[in-house]
Amino acid sequence: MSQKIRGNLIIGQSGGATAVINASLVGAFETALADECIDGIYGMLYGIQGLLKEEIVDLRAEASHVWPQLLSTPSAALGTCRYKLQDDDPGRIIEILRRNDIRYLLYIGGNDSADTAHRLAEAAQYTGYELQTISVPKTIDNDLPITDHCPGYGSTARFIALATSDSAMNTISIPWHYPVKVIETMGRDAGWLAASSALGKRDEEDAPHIILVPEEPFNADRFLAQVEQIYRRIGYVVVVAAETIRDEQGQQLGAIKQAGTDAFNHPLLSGTAEYLVELVKQRLKLRARFDKPGDLQRMASNAISQTDRHEAYLVGKMGVQALLNGESDKMVTLVRHTEPAYHCTTELAELAQVANAQKLLPASYLNESRTMVTKAFYDYALPLVGDPLPQYARLQKIGVRR
Amino acid sequence: MSQKIRGNLIIGQSGGATAVINASLVGAFETALADECIDGIYGMLYGIQGLLKEEIVDLRAEASHVWPQLLSTPSAALGTCRYKLQDDDPGRIIEILRRNDIRYLLYIGGNDSADTAHRLAEAAQYTGYELQTISVPKTIDNDLPITDHCPGYGSTARFIALATSDSAMNTISIPWHYPVKVIETMGRDAGWLAASSALGKRDEEDAPHIILVPEEPFNADRFLAQVEQIYRRIGYVVVVAAETIRDEQGQQLGAIKQAGTDAFNHPLLSGTAEYLVELVKQRLKLRARFDKPGDLQRMASNAISQTDRHEAYLVGKMGVQALLNGESDKMVTLVRHTEPAYHCTTELAELAQVANAQKLLPASYLNESRTMVTKAFYDYALPLVGDPLPQYARLQKIGVRR
Numbered sequence: 001m002s003q004k005i006r007g008n009l010i011i012g013q014s015g016g017a018t019a020v021i022n023a024s025l026v027g028a029f030e031t032a033l034a035d036e037c038i039d040g041i042y043g044m045l046y047g048i049q050g051l052l053k054e055e056i057v058d059l060r061a062e063a064s065h066v067w068p069q070l071l072s073t074p075s076a077a078l079g080t081c082r083y084k085l086q087d088d089d090p091g092r093i094i095e096i097l098r099r100n101d102i103r104y105l106l107y108i109g110g111n112d113s114a115d116t117a118h119r120l121a122e123a124a125q126y127t128g129y130e131l132q133t134i135s136v137p138k139t140i141d142n143d144l145p146i147t148d149h150c151p152g153y154g155s156t157a158r159f160i161a162l163a164t165s166d167s168a169m170n171t172i173s174i175p176w177h178y179p180v181k182v183i184e185t186m187g188r189d190a191g192w193l194a195a196s197s198a199l200g201k202r203d204e205e206d207a208p209h210i211i212l213v214p215e216e217p218f219n220a221d222r223f224l225a226q227v228e229q230i231y232r233r234i235g236y237v238v239v240v241a242a243e244t245i246r247d248e249q250g251q252q253l254g255a256i257k258q259a260g261t262d263a264f265n266h267p268l269l270s271g272t273a274e275y276l277v278e279l280v281k282q283r284l285k286l287r288a289r290f291d292k293p294g295d296l297q298r299m300a301s302n303a304i305s306q307t308d309r310h311e312a313y314l315v316g317k318m319g320v321q322a323l324l325n326g327e328s329d330k331m332v333t334l335v336r337h338t339e340p341a342y343h344c345t346t347e348l349a350e351l352a353q354v355a356n357a358q359k360l361l362p363a364s365y366l367n368e369s370r371t372m373v374t375k376a377f378y379d380y381a382l383p384l385v386g387d388p389l390p391q392y393a394r395l396q397k398i399g400v401r402r
Numbered sequence: 403m404s405q406k407i408r409g410n411l412i413i414g415q416s417g418g419a420t421a422v423i424n425a426s427l428v429g430a431f432e433t434a435l436a437d438e439c440i441d442g443i444y445g446m447l448y449g450i451q452g453l454l455k456e457e458i459v460d461l462r463a464e465a466s467h468v469w470p471q472l473l474s475t476p477s478a479a480l481g482t483c484r485y486k487l488q489d490d491d492p493g494r495i496i497e498i499l500r501r502n503d504i505r506y507l508l509y510i511g512g513n514d515s516a517d518t519a520h521r522l523a524e525a526a527q528y529t530g531y532e533l534q535t536i537s538v539p540k541t542i543d544n545d546l547p548i549t550d551h552c553p554g555y556g557s558t559a560r561f562i563a564l565a566t567s568d569s570a571m572n573t574i575s576i577p578w579h580y581p582v583k584v585i586e587t588m589g590r591d592a593g594w595l596a597a598s599s600a601l602g603k604r605d606e607e608d609a610p611h612i613i614l615v616p617e618e619p620f621n622a623d624r625f626l627a628q629v630e631q632i633y634r635r636i637g638y639v640v641v642v643a644a645e646t647i648r649d650e651q652g653q654q655l656g657a658i659k660q661a662g663t664d665a666f667n668h669p670l671l672s673g674t675a676e677y678l679v680e681l682v683k684q685r686l687k688l689r690a691r692f693d694k695p696g697d698l699q700r701m702a703s704n705a706i707s708q709t710d711r712h713e714a715y716l717v718g719k720m721g722v723q724a725l726l727n728g729e730s731d732k733m734v735t736l737v738r739h740t741e742p743a744y745h746c747t748t749e750l751a752e753l754a755q756v757a758n759a760q761k762l763l764p765a766s767y768l769n770e771s772r773t774m775v776t777k778a779f780y781d782y783a784l785p786l787v788g789d790p791l792p793q794y795a796r797l798q799k800i801g802v803r804r
Contacts, residue, residue, distance in 0.1 A: 013575075016572075017571070017572055017575040017576070022795075040802065042802055043797070043799075045799060046576070055801075056801065056802045057797070057799045057800055057801055057802060058800050058801070058802045058803075059797075061798070061800040062797055062798055062800070063798070066795045066796075066797065066798075069793075069794075069795035070795045070797075072792070073571075073794040073795045074568055074571050074572075074794070075571035075572055075574065075575045076575040076576075077795065077796070077797045078797065078799075079574075079575055079576065080575045080576050081576060082576065082579060100802065162702070162703065162704060163698050163702075166476055166697075166698060166701040166702050166703055167696065167697040167698045167701055169419070169475075169476050169477035169701050170418075170419055170476075170477055170697040170700055170701050171697070172477065172481075173415075173419040173477045173478040173481055173482045174419070174448070174478075174481065174482050174483060174484065177484060181697070183696075274676070289696065290694070290696065291694065291695060291696030291697055291698055292692070292693065292694045292695075292696070293693060293694075293695055293698060294569065294585075294691065294692065294693030294694070295568075295569040295572040295573070295583070295693055296565050296568060296569045296693055296695060298572055299568040299569055299571050299572050300564070300565075300568050301564065301568055301792055301794075302564060302704040302705060303704060390474070390703055391471075392471075392475040392476070392703075393424075393468045393471035393472045393475045393479065394468075394479070395445070395459070395461075395464055395468065395472075395479050395480065396463070396464055396465070396468075397445075397447060397459045397480075398459055398460050398463040398464070399457075399458065399459055399460070400442065400444055400458045400459065400460045400502065401460075
């Protein structure tokens, strides 16, 4: 460990925002505030993309009451970006950091952001500029390696579990109206979010009945046979599908170009949910419709998991702590403990090991049908969504005797 | 007022379910339980459609702990239907009621359900069967006449207001990623739900920026000019559109048949949101996407308005009270009071006046642009959504001085 250096700290938020990414910012800010080695506590506007334009704000100048409020404010308060560094960017950024005497850099984000932080660490070393960089994990997709899970995932998983249970309640109230419902979730190449839709499911009749994850190739005949079989058994089918599903040829559903295009010269069928709804309507002649919560699943303030928020705060705090301990070129990771009860501590992982890796849903979390999760997944994911999910009352519906 | 008669009561739920329709059932059940004139307290399974099959359940046989739980259980616990009475149905239903000695009928639903209750009242009178029917209002669409508002609306309005604020937080964090967002709401021919998206808006920059209601004909050029102007001013645009929007020729957006059809022989562009997104992409060359919460907006248990739930309970209770007071062929209405603070009492309206009428958003609730609500709408709707909507923290973003 190197000697503590005196200088300014800059914090950035990057990638898709989450409902709790601001908690990491607050954790980092409050920890920095308590240390006398850190002079300025700065923020990048819109992540590295703003930093490249030297859009740097002074977080010490913010009113003190904003910090507790930020804990329950979804989205990235500093603004975020999805920007891949160009070859000459790291050198330019080092110059900007030097000009502002920034010696500590904390970057809150996912895989791409870890890559950015790693490249800045390398550039600093190459140019002999004394800089420490630490990356703080954040992604609803839960696809970062090494860390047990990613802050942001628990809240979106809670949203999706609730949305699936709640939306299915409507289907159950009048099953024949739209017997097939498709709910589309985010998740890019990983099925963590689609899988979370099962967290409120308690028996076979409960929704979801079919989960389509990106890890499993889609076969239309197999899917339709499964829909039909469930429909015949219980009268309705709730399908949860990740936005990115590929068929056995690797072609993404809903992005298949047809011979023709629509009035706007765009390929027909613009998404997975629309595709599946049309498939069911056409091939099974069943009424079907879809819910697509979209950005709401990232941001819903009324589905925030307290556990997730706490852990987002923790990784922000431990990120600054790591900087103050002389660490650099590393990402904070969450380490799960189950005794005496679920809780997490943190460790550090080399950024080089994180930057270009992606953690997919392990095979053991899907059962033999590949369209439903196993108990192992419940054990993994349930602690992350915070308070117990609501249990709804059901009438016994005992017939009147005459 | 006629003398109280002794007999059985049957309760049914009808039309699209809501997050609080079970509160009306609980209010009705508990009131019936307390009265000695009512023998059996029955429920129809799937509304009138189940009653026609004599699917009648005994609500007194339910475990007592189910009733408080039902208060926070979204959807229609008895099941619901969307069924228009056939000519010989009323006569058949009267026979079924007679066979079961049912003298009181409470029907919780919207316009169509009021029509059903009215026709049953007429049929009973015609056949000389002593039956009292009362209708209890319920619809997220808020389009029933006479009543100040409809139970179910407040909770969906709360959901939509939260969803719009929250989802927009994502847009604001990275405006150039998808500068245009469309959020599609329910609401059939009435703009009450789309309008509710503005309830969390505090200034011009806050979302939504454009509200498209069914009451106003859609003009693509005017819409695009407005989108472009807002985009140039603040860098992003959040549009909230009701599912049913018609152009100036009365053609519904998103249902316009093209020369060609897609691979499934369906008309292209299956919904309002998809249509608007494609229009913006094609004509303005701006990245756009949509959120479509779908059934979730009816059902979200974490967006229930306490006020709405309380009023749903109240109308259920007062419906049974009206039956016991000898009333028939009427609907319970909510009457608003503002002194000393917002609260509602109930009255009764003739079902004949309710059955085929629809209350649209009054012109005074839209400003001169016809795409934003007025203060009068806030005054009307804010008390209905319950607890104050969350206020999110914003950083002041004060630049670093060097």
